[in-house]
Amino acid sequence: MSDAKPGPIRTFFQFIWNAVNFTNHLVFNLIMLFILIGILAVISAGMSAKSFTPLRDKTALVLDLEGVLVEQRTVDSISTALAEAQGGGEREILLRDVLRIIKAAKKDPHITHLVLNTDGYNAAGMASTREIVAALKDFKTSKKPVYAFADNYEQKQYLLAAQADKIFLDPEGAFFPEGLGRYRLFYREALQDKLGLDVHLFRVGEYKSAAEPYILDAASEESKQADLFWMNDIWQRYLQQVGSARGIAPEAISAAINELPQRLAAVKGDLAQLAVNEKWVDGLKTAYEMEQYLVEQGVAFDDESGSFQQIDMIDYLGHVNSNQIAKPSADAVAVVVAQGEIVDGEQPQGMVGGVTTSALIRAAREDDEVKALVLRVDSPGGSVFASEQIRREVELTKAAGKPVVVSMANVAASGGYWISMNADRIYADESTITGSIGIFGLMIRAPRTLEKIGVHSDGVTTTPWAGAFDMTRPMDEPTKQVIQSVIERGYAQFIGKVAKARKQTTEAIDANARGRVWSGAQAKEKGLVDAFGGLQAAIDDAAARAKLGRNDYRVDYIEEPMSPFEQFISNLAGNSETQGLVRWASPALGLIQQTRMGQQIRADLQWLDRNGSKPVNAVAHCFCTF
Structure with missing residues (x-):
């Protein structure tokens, strides 16, 4: 870990974010107080005796x-x-x-x-x-x-x-x-010819096309061939x-x-x-x-x-x-949702945090009432390290004697497949997008860009590696070899773990990997998934593996719980009088939307934190939606 203080640019953006965040919370809290007073007035006036519309016949x-x-x-x-x-x-x-x-x-x-x-x-x-x-x-x-x-x-x-x-x-x-x-923008000419940036891509597999837009002006033939195969x-x-x-x-x-x-x-x-x-x-x-x-x-x-x-x-x-009516049994099948990009550390809902999602799986494992786990995956992948953290928790859960079944949703590709492969059984829809077994690394260097504005980088180091990953310096061949070695090791680990989990040879997995994307139907033919079915099929399977009676268990979603205030607001949102009141107040609520730029600043800062701490960051990500 480095103890260096953040630079002036980052300090400036952090100041902007803090200011926007403070304003956002201030405006939001004032408006919420106003609405809450109105809601309480409505309730006290007896305008609503029930929290929802009564049901009538026909x-x-x-x-x-x-x-x-x-x-x-x-x-x-x-x-x-x-x-x-x-x-x-x-x-x-x-x-x-x-x-x-x-x-x-x-x-x-x-x-x-x-x-x-x-x-x-x-x-x-x-x-x-x-x-x-x-x-x-x-x-x-x-x-x-x-x-x-x-x-x-x-x-x-x-x-x-x-x-x-x-x-x-x-x-x-x-x-x-x-x-x-599926059409994507390609930036090679803009980045390399116009701006003078040097973009270096390290990968294993001719079909691992996620980073092609940064090194090419059009999609490779391998990428087009693979995409058309699963799309058709x-x-x-x-x-x-x-x-x-x-x-x-x-x-x-x-x-x-x-x-x-x-x-x-x-x-x-x-x-x-x-x-x-x-x-x-x-x-x-x-x-x-x-x-x-x-x-x-x-x-x-x-x-x-x-x-x-x-x-x-x-x-x-x-x-x-x-x-x-709550099921009388204390036994439960837990469902953990892994939706979004896989990112290191703790992350909010909508992203899969290596620490956060691992903690949810661990909570299910350590809960005596939970007898089986369903991991619902809807993710194009992301960080290799975070994916491995989550996969280890799946293995530990199985080792603890609790069955783990994966239910693939729209996408469970690359890192999304990584966290799925060790389950006792993998369910997918025929139209799920999966596979993309491969990793890559992308490094950007800017010495030519700096030269365009008359800026040059120079200095001394005690070893050849002290400045090897400085983006202001050109990348030499030994550094490229080091990065490629790391990526190749990561790929070998990936296909090796898949081969072990799926009880196939590494050669067989490599033939269906190399970054290639498959539909759920194609993946089943390749032995990458076990069966077709949705979430309920996965829950039923997990319950059967835990030897639970058909109607003798409950389904618990393991998520960050809502605070009492959040639950109160959530319940009121379904009330017709509340809806009318909020619509009346919507011009004021619109002020909140104006601070969304703050969210982008926060996302940019988080990106710097995620990617700036490692000189070589292996990524298992698939840009395979349509």
């Missing part, structure tokens, strides 16, 4: 999925609650909540219809969307009708809508199936699933996409009418017409609102939570 559950689907909240609980109460902002929807809501509604006698509103729905990948698809299919076995309505349909949104009995689109809307693609697999599965749900041959959908200019011209550019002609939707309706249609289909009419009788997702989740 009610439609409106599954409003506007927001980002996540495994775990990436913002603090108070901000999340306020965003939900405002009905906007950066709303995050927990996948586990959506699945619980659909499951509960299936058996709820008050819920007679389900209405899907997918406008604004955003998911990081296909796998989590396909889990909702499976839940909707299960719901339909109740014979309760499902209707979908949207202003527009994006591809992942349409995959959900396709499960409905009837799909409707606004007359001015569109469904534009464009396929999968996921896209064909998408066409098959949509086609099966709608009774349309996948070839017919592909033909319509390929002939889009001609077919669109035939309907004079009307994308909504094109969707009807291609049987992608069943009809065109305005929002008002959709309300009338639902009443005609048997949903009760609500005189008070002048619309069909309905309950939204937040209110219904309140019912589900209030009616949930």
Whole structure:
């Protein structure tokens, strides 16, 4: 560890961050005090006797999925609650909540219809969307009708809508199936030719393309070949699933996409009418017409609102939570979520901290009531050191006699695979993105950049290595050899650990590694995952391995608990009166959003802390989303 004081540039940015952070907290606390007083006034006036809307017969559950689907909240609980109460902002929807809501509604006698509103729905990948698809299919076995309505349909949104009995689109809307693609910016010319920076990439594996944008002007042929291989697999599965749900041959959908200019011209550019002609939707309706249609289909009419009788997702989740009866058994299956980039040290939710996530796994291991662990992974990887810290905790948990099952979500690649490989069993969706077994190191040197402005670096050292990693100095061949040796050792460790965990030879793993990305279906063929299934399949497997009865255990998410105040605000966010009050106060709440630049300053400082302490930092990261 170095005792050197931070330089003037970093000190300046730290001062700016502290000032912004202080202002942020001051404004936030004042506004929260104002809102809290208003909420207490509402409660004391008796405006709300219940914390959620009462359920009545012949009610439609409106599954409003506007927001980002996540495994775990990436913002603090108070901000999340306020965003939900405002009905906007950066709303995050927990996948586990959506699945619980659909499951509960299936058996709820008050819920007679389900209405899907997918406008604004955003998911990081296909796998989590396909889990909702499976839940909707299960719901339909109740014979309760499902209707979908949207202003527009994006591809992942349409995959959900396709499960409905009837799909409707606004007359001015569109469904534009464009396929999968991935384009990235390449910076070699800007960094090296224009700015004079020397970028050195060290890697093992011709398919490890994460850092190619810094050394090339376009994607390598190996990168294009590998990407197209897994993308085609996921896209064909998408066409098959949509086609099966709608009774349309996948070839017919592909033909319509390929002939889009001609077919669109035939309907004079009307994308909504094109969707009807291609049987992608069943009809065109305005929002008002959709309300009338639902009443005609048997949903009760609500005189008070002048619309069909309905309950939204937040209110219904309140019912589900209030009616949930705790399982009598003390035995539990713990779920630890590893979502986001894998980073050294302690990290907030939304990132996987080597120390933080390890501590959560350790807490599950040391809890006598926890009999098995499910590690839910949705991560493109990151730090090799942090990944290894987490993998060791998985090994220790197994050694303690507690089964560990991994459930891969949208992405479990590179470092995400590293933390998964030692599980007793690995579940993935066919459209999960995984693999990318490889590591790299990226070093930047700036002597030519400094020369452009007349600045030069010079000095003396007691050994050849004292200044070898100084970015103001050119990188010599011995230094390059040292770094490459470290990267090659890291790769050998990676494939060696995978081979041991997966009971294969290192040669077999190397043939399927070298940084290459696979879909979940392809990974299963390669022996990198064990079975297809979502989170519930992994939980069931873990419980069976721990010899727990089918209904004799509870599921505990091991996370940082909310403070009493956060819990209070979170509960109030589902109250309709609270929502109205917060919307009324939203202009003031907008002030908080103006301090978001402070978050970027903090992220930049954290990046300096993470990457500035080691001369050689091996990374197991995959830029493999679409």
